[in-house]
Amino acid sequence: MKIAIASGKGGTGKSTVAANLACVLSRSREVALVDCDVEEPNLRLFFPAPAEDVPVTTPVPEIDPDRCTLCGECGKFCRFGALAVLKDRVLVFPELCHSCGGCVLVCREGAVREVRRAVGKVACSSPLPRLVLISGILDEGEVQAPAVVRSAKALAGGHPLVLYDAAPGIACPVITTLEGSDVCVLVTESTPFGLHDLRLAAEVAEGVGIPAGVVINRSDGEDRATIAFCRERGLPVLMTIPFSREIAAVQNRGGLICRDLPRWEERFAGLFAGIARIAEMDS
């Protein structure tokens, strides 16, 4: 089973849910936890362990000036502005390149070839006996987050139970994470911002065709609007985590509430049971 943990709004507690769920599950079975929030990969902070790095590269064009006739075809083809053909040379802006390979194809002189360019890495570690952590890490200043997400997901291929921790938002990196998942857990907080962004995230899960459930985090008891929304959309509320300074303190120092506070191990086991029910109903 592949479980994606997502949210529209940032900072609602995706990583908290992912890290605790993975920790609890790893006590009884093999789990792969994949950090797909490659812009801010924080899961490794909760599971410090020596990691092995696999570089993530994307193909970008390189121009052979001896063959190039400055005809301009490559620059005309590229819709991303990654190639500018000047009077005496071709400028390549690799950070704008989407790696479609079009420039190689349209060059009649064979003057364009592709070279690999690093945009990030995937760090793999085994922080707990039955837990593999696979963290996608985008290099600072790079924009090709989806390429790093894909590499991280690929390295988890074959694991029977995989958790994906998605980036906030509703754009490309999130879609890349959700694709191929069996269930989506949407983590929200019970504020107007949280509800608005939950609505968007639920639309994304629906668009990709994945059944979803909701976790309400940092609840101060004012959850009526969120619960009403979930009921209206047929989204089961799988778990409610109250706001408490104690929980915040554990998280702020990189701890896990399932390990450091009583009763949370059972609650996260219960969350998994709820997720499994959604997957079962869908299949």
Added chain:
Amino acid sequence: MIRLAVASGKGGTGKTMVTAALADLSGVPQVLADCDVDAANLEFLFSPRRLTTTEFRGLATARIDLERCHDCGICADRCRFEAFVRRDDAWTVDALHCEGCGLCTYVCPMGAVRMEPRISGEIYTSTTDRGVLVHARLFPGSGNSGLLVTEVKKRALKLASGADLLIADGPPGIGCPLIATVGDMDAVLIVTEPGISALHDLRRLVTVCRRFNVQIFVVINRFDLADEFCTRIEDYCAEEGIPTTGKIPFDPEVVAAVRSGRPATRIDSPAAKALRALRDNLFIELGLS
């Protein structure tokens, strides 16, 4: 004019709350831009009146003309984004996967693939009692969020000619939309909180911001929730030569203000007091006061 972006790296640290507070207190002619187009929330605090709505066209999407298609599959073969899928015994385009590169139009021997504009969202100009607000909505599942940020900023900058301040509420992360937000700005205010994740993300964000010609400032939200990390953040900022321009206490009144659809500065509370001090410190640094 000063162009100020509010960013955070980690999500949920309070960017929108701080942006709204600064906008509420600024007292100078200003334009507001919500550059967190994935999850645009600034409008909920200023009850804006919408003046204009414009379609946002992202990059084009491939479309197959089945009358011309001879089913050779070259498009699917050559597309690196797996955007061509079989459906009902014919090739079709999966818009979620199409990057808009146009390679398929080049390789199709039948000329059966065309690129068509895709409407990926909407851009709005609204009025508020604290200045004009430019905001947007990205349609769920659309790509091009960086492009949409660029459009929002372009419009806001145009409207801001004659104003003293442009405040942009930025997205979380350090990727495409954040880079689109920070480019061309004079200053970035980073909202962080005392925790291991926020500190990690703060460092990554500072690394990215250093590539641009921007002044960097930090404000620590909910600073009293973890003293040890608060000190670590202040030490890090001192090392980096980044001014800590404010420290806001944890305060339930902040959530209460959000629930009532108002900036936190409209309720008298410890957080509001700290936000006023932030505004004063920051405006002195920016030469605005």
